Amino acid sequence: MNKTLISTLILVITLCVNANAQGLLQEKNKFTHQDTLRGSITPEREWWDLTYYHLDIKVNPETKTIAGKNTIQYTVLKPNQVLQIDLQEPLVLTKVTQNDKALEIKHDGNAHFVTLKDQQNIGETNSVIAYYEGKPREAIRAPWDGGISWKKDNNGNHFIASSCQGLGASVWWPNKDHMYDEVDSMDISVTVPKGLMNVSNGRLKSVIDNKDETITTNWHVANPINNYGVNINIGNYVNFSEVYKGEKGDLDMNYFVLKENLEKAKAHFKDAPKMMKAFEHWFGPYPFYEDSFKLVEVPYLGMEHQSSVTYGNKYMNGYLGDDLSGTGWGLKFDFIIIHESGHEWFANNITNIDIADMWIHESFTSYSENLFLDYYYGKEAAAEYVIGKRKNIRNDRPLIGQYNVNNEGSGDMYYKGENMLHTLRQLVNDDEKWRQILRTLNSKFYHQTVTTQQIEDCLTEASDLDLKGFFNQYLRTTKIPAFEYKVYKREIKFNWNHVVDNFNMPIEVLVNGKSFTITPSDKEVKSLKFDSDINTFEVDKDYYINSYRVK
Numbered sequence: 001m002n003k004t005l006i007s008t009l010i011l012v013i014t015l016c017v018n019a020n021a022q023g024l025l026q027e028k029n030k031f032t033h034q035d036t037l038r039g040s041i042t043p044e045r046e047w048w049d050l051t052y053y054h055l056d057i058k059v060n061p062e063t064k065t066i067a068g069k070n071t072i073q074y075t076v077l078k079p080n081q082v083l084q085i086d087l088q089e090p091l092v093l094t095k096v097t098q099n100d101k102a103l104e105i106k107h108d109g110n111a112h113f114v115t116l117k118d119q120q121n122i123g124e125t126n127s128v129i130a131y132y133e134g135k136p137r138e139a140i141r142a143p144w145d146g147g148i149s150w151k152k153d154n155n156g157n158h159f160i161a162s163s164c165q166g167l168g169a170s171v172w173w174p175n176k177d178h179m180y181d182e183v184d185s186m187d188i189s190v191t192v193p194k195g196l197m198n199v200s201n202g203r204l205k206s207v208i209d210n211k212d213e214t215i216t217t218n219w220h221v222a223n224p225i226n227n228y229g230v231n232i233n234i235g236n237y238v239n240f241s242e243v244y245k246g247e248k249g250d251l252d253m254n255y256f257v258l259k260e261n262l263e264k265a266k267a268h269f270k271d272a273p274k275m276m277k278a279f280e281h282w283f284g285p286y287p288f289y290e291d292s293f294k295l296v297e298v299p300y301l302g303m304e305h306q307s308s309v310t311y312g313n314k315y316m317n318g319y320l321g322d323d324l325s326g327t328g329w330g331l332k333f334d335f336i337i338i339h340e341s342g343h344e345w346f347a348n349n350i351t352n353i354d355i356a357d358m359w360i361h362e363s364f365t366s367y368s369e370n371l372f373l374d375y376y377y378g379k380e381a382a383a384e385y386v387i388g389k390r391k392n393i394r395n396d397r398p399l400i401g402q403y404n405v406n407n408e409g410s411g412d413m414y415y416k417g418e419n420m421l422h423t424l425r426q427l428v429n430d431d432e433k434w435r436q437i438l439r440t441l442n443s444k445f446y447h448q449t450v451t452t453q454q455i456e457d458c459l460t461e462a463s464d465l466d467l468k469g470f471f472n473q474y475l476r477t478t479k480i481p482a483f484e485y486k487v488y489k490r491e492i493k494f495n496w497n498h499v500v501d502n503f504n505m506p507i508e509v510l511v512n513g514k515s516f517t518i519t520p521s522d523k524e525v526k527s528l529k530f531d532s533d534i535n536t537f538e539v540d541k542d543y544y545i546n547s548y549r550v551k
């Protein structure tokens with residue numbers, strides 16, 4: 001044990017004691033040196049800006065191995081000679097070269113520090129080639145506990161897919177594995193045994209017969225893409241397509257499914273153009289026309305892979321046949337087609353810089369399901385659906401996770417997040433304005449990585465509301481605002497409880513069936529007086545709050 005390690009340990013123990021005093025022991029202890037290397041913008045990442053990847057690999061289903069290389073092109077932002085590449089064990093980074101010269105690599109778990117020989121000058125565009133091989137982590141429970149799924153279809157053909165959200169793309173290929181820096185464009189070349197084909201992101205440029213019982217499919221992605229959005233899907237695929245007349249012109253919509261499911265898919269995938277129509281209305285143009293839109297069948301439930309949304313919902317409506325809201329509305333559409341495609345706007349177009357802000361992906365996308373219903377079945381159906389999902393909220397942890405350690409916030413980012421947005425829609429109180437706000441988010445942050453603060457600022461500015469307390473309450477605490485009220489003969493007294501500072505949210509109440517907007521406070525009990533007797537009193541259910549009648 002060296003001196004630095006001992007002093008680090010003492011520091012950690014001191015921190016733990018202090019943290020324990022604050023009841024934070026468990027949280028702080030969770031994170032390791034590897035989490036920091038994976039989750040922070042290290043000095044060895046910060047100095048270079050990704051411009052292009054060419055991932056070129058051979059996948060061998062029989063041995064469950066991958067071998068190949070990734071060309072990583074970048075622009076130099078600051079002087080530095082050490083570059084971090086991420087690749088997770090048990091895969092092996094065998095060699096890294098620059099200008100044909102092999103470079104020294106210092107391995108630190110899943111992070112690899114490459115010392116460059118050539119001088120790195122600011123503004124220059126350089127590249128390195130990272131060679132790797134081995135048996136990647138096999139997915140345990142894709143897509144949540146991901147890696148590579150090595151499955152077979154009903155006819156005994158190999159059926160293989162990658163999934164790596166949270167875990168990171170470096171579980172199957174070497175890259176700069178942090179959300180903040182998206183590559184501008186990418187080529188993906190995948191060699192597989194004849195009889196199979198690989199479907200990745202973007203457009204299929206060519207299929208090469210290698211004359212050795214293998215073929216290579218070459219895909220090109222023309223738009224910025226986040227790492228976990230990159231995917232390989234290998235199977236005995238057949239394909240059908242349609243042209244969708246969208247806001248930005250003609251959009252190719254392509255569907256890759258197993259041969260055995262072709263007829264089923266042709267009927268069931270009618271939800272895809274319906275989805276496109278509803279989401280372009282609410283969010284603006286599909287963000288990746290240049291790369292087409294694809295639905296690709298996979299041997300797991302599904303994932304928002306950019307421009308090649310993966311699908312495994314067994315051609316059923318709902319979530320594997322279930323309605324997450326318990327209202328019946330969730331059975332009006334295929335959950336995976338709608339939800340995962342919603343991510344094209346929130347996750348792929350607007351991407352979080354740090355995974356702690358993943359609520360930006362999941363809250364808006366869960367919310368998108370109710371906007372799909374709103375478009376086809378009306379506002380009331382949509383509201384019932386989103387309110388119905390409240391039963392799934394746990395309020396265990398805040399929606400925002402811990403920064404710089406690759407840590408997601410609570411799973412409440414789905415159901416609570418969408419209910420927060422549904423509440424915000426009530427505050428905006430103008431559906432056309434609300435739609436324009438959602439479209440503004442997508443145009444303002446087009447193909448960008450963002451922070452929670454940027455989203456908050458944009459929503460505040462576009463809505464012209466003071467939302468500081470609102471976001472602090474719903475994103476940063478687990479407290480549900482408590483509306484406490486007393487009903488007298490001709491008067492109502494009310495206040496907020498369990499709220500953060502500056503929580504000044506108005507709500508709507510119905511008195512004798514008539515709607516009133518009131519703004520409770522946690523500093524004083526307010527009152528509303530009427531000329532006639534109060535017979536009925538209700539709180540509008542659209543607001544995600546608890547209400548208590550005080551006797």
Ligand SMILES: [Zn+2]
Nearest residue numbers: 339343362365
């Ligand atoms: Zn999602």
